[in-house]
Amino acid sequence: MGESKAKILRRLEEACRARGLPLTAQRRIVLEELLRRTDHPTADQLFEAVRTLSPQIARRTVYRVLDTLAELGLVRRVHHPGAAVRYDAKTHRHHHLVCQRCNRIVDLENAELDRIPLPRGTWHGFTIADFSVQLIGLCPACRKLKKSIP
Ligand SMILES: [Zn+2]
Ligand SMILES: [Zn+2]
Numbered sequence: 001m002g003e004s005k006a007k008i009l010r011r012l013e014e015a016c017r018a019r020g021l022p023l024t025a026q027r028r029i030v031l032e033e034l035l036r037r038t039d040h041p042t043a044d045q046l047f048e049a050v051r052t053l054s055p056q057i058a059r060r061t062v063y064r065v066l067d068t069l070a071e072l073g074l075v076r077r078v079h080h081p082g083a084a085v086r087y088d089a090k091t092h093r094h095h096h097l098v099c100q101r102c103n104r105i106v107d108l109e110n111a112e113l114d115r116i117p118l119p120r121g122t123w124h125g126f127t128i129a130d131f132s133v134q135l136i137g138l139c140p141a142c143r144k145l146k147k148s149i150p
Helices: 005-019 025-036 043-053 059-071 140-148
Strands: 076-078 086-088 095-099 105-108 134-137
Touching: 005 025, 025 043, 025 059, 043 059
Parallel strands: 095 134
Antiparallel strands: 076 086, 095 105
């Protein structure tokens, strides 16, 4: 299960303090926006949302904040080939249902997938930190759309 929002914001405070980084309003606002959402937004989508709350924020600031949050382990980058990097405030192990038509990403918690054994040591020279399974297909809206095509 995930952590509460308050707990994650406390982790942000602690991580910033430990690294001697200021807990800027921008860091907090970007993380709060990401915590509020489950759609795994891109940096640009986060920028558009955050700008309505904090009109003076710059796009490059949002990009930089996301890099910092990822470095601090407070957000994860979800890589989906062929699309912009998407961000996730859920950093515990979980999986994703990915729509190949509209690029929608939905979280999937599944104990069976969690138990896939990780290889010990290195694999092809990579040390393995964690894993996430992407199940690729069509979301309900896109399935409906497909059916309506004659
Ligand atoms: Zn879809
Ligand atoms: Zn996720």
